[in-house]
Amino acid sequence: AQSVTQLGSHVSVSEGALVLLRCNYSSSVPPYLFWYVQYPNQGLQLLLKYTSAATLVKGINGFEAEFKKSETSFHLTKPSAHMSDAAEYFCAVQYPGGYQKVTFGTGTKLQVIP
Amino acid sequence: DAGVIQSPRHEVTEMGQEVTLRCKPISGHDYLFWYRQTMMRGLELLIYFNNNVPIDDSGMPEDRFSAKMPNASFSTLKIQPSEPRDSAVYFCASSLVLGTGGSEAFFGQGTRLTVV
Numbered sequence: 001a002q003s004v005t006q007l008g009s010h011v012s013v014s015e016g017a018l019v020l021l022r023c024n025y026s027s028s029v030p031p032y033l034f035w036y037v038q039y040p041n042q043g044l045q046l047l048l049k050y051t052s053a054a055t056l057v058k059g060i061n062g063f064e065a066e067f068k069k070s071e072t073s074f075h076l077t078k079p080s081a082h083m084s085d086a087a088e089y090f091c092a093v094q095y096p097g098g099y100q101k102v103t104f105g106t107g108t109k110l111q112v113i114p
Numbered sequence: 115d116a117g118v119i120q121s122p123r124h125e126v127t128e129m130g131q132e133v134t135l136r137c138k139p140i141s142g143h144d145y146l147f148w149y150r151q152t153m154m155r156g157l158e159l160l161i162y163f164n165n166n167v168p169i170d171d172s173g174m175p176e177d178r179f180s181a182k183m184p185n186a187s188f189s190t191l192k193i194q195p196s197e198p199r200d201s202a203v204y205f206c207a208s209s210l211v212l213g214t215g216g217s218e219a220f221f222g223q224g225t226r227l228t229v230v
Contacts, residue, residue: 032216034218041223041224042223042224043118043205043207043221043222043223043224044157044205044207044219044221045220045221046218046219049216049218051216090157094216096216100145100162100164100209100211100217101159101162101170102147102159102219103159104156104157104159105156106156107156107157
């Protein structure tokens with residue numbers, strides 16, 4: 001069965017520091033992978049996705065993620081944190097083809113310290 | 115398009131009452147998903163539809179929960195009778211799938227349900 005594991009339910013960084021949010025996936029076939037962001041009292045919105053094209057994926061708001069098959073990872077990074085990045089981030093996995101079930105990780109809350 | 119529209123945004127009800135949550139997906143989208151979010155269990159997929167047909171309802175917690183999609187522009191999630199443990203934020207999402215998948219899901223703003 002497909003699944004994702006997000007390491008660290010809470011991450012704190014200083015404004016201007018590197019953001020690194022970790023995600024490892026489990027899938028028997030090369031999956032589609034997503035990062036979504038949720039701001040307080042809002043629904044989730046897509047940051048970026050990997051669909052077997054380039055392994056380094058760039059998303060909105062300066063975020064990017066790299067698909068590493070050997071490590072079964074899809075970590076999210078941003079070189080310099082901004083106060084507005086404070087939110088909860090979800091990694092998600094989907095099997096290509098067939099039905100469109102997406103499985104979400106448990107989320108990582110990012111705190112940005114001024 | 116206005117995005118995925120959910121109503122109500124907040125619902126407070128007494129235990130035992132029937133609750134109906136509503137969702138209008140983005141026009142033209144062929145998949146609709148219902149999720150439940152709680153602190154304890156995170157984001158759980160309850161059920162999803164393809165072209166108005168339920169595909170997978172294995173996430174529906176029990177028979178008290180039911181979902182319908184009578185047409186392409188409307189879906190409901192009903193809880194009858196409601197219990198305090200049903201308190202959560204319920205999200206509806208829709209997507210348009212091209213090819214084998216990897217499509218973005220667009221989420222509504224959610225309905226915060228409190229059962230007292």
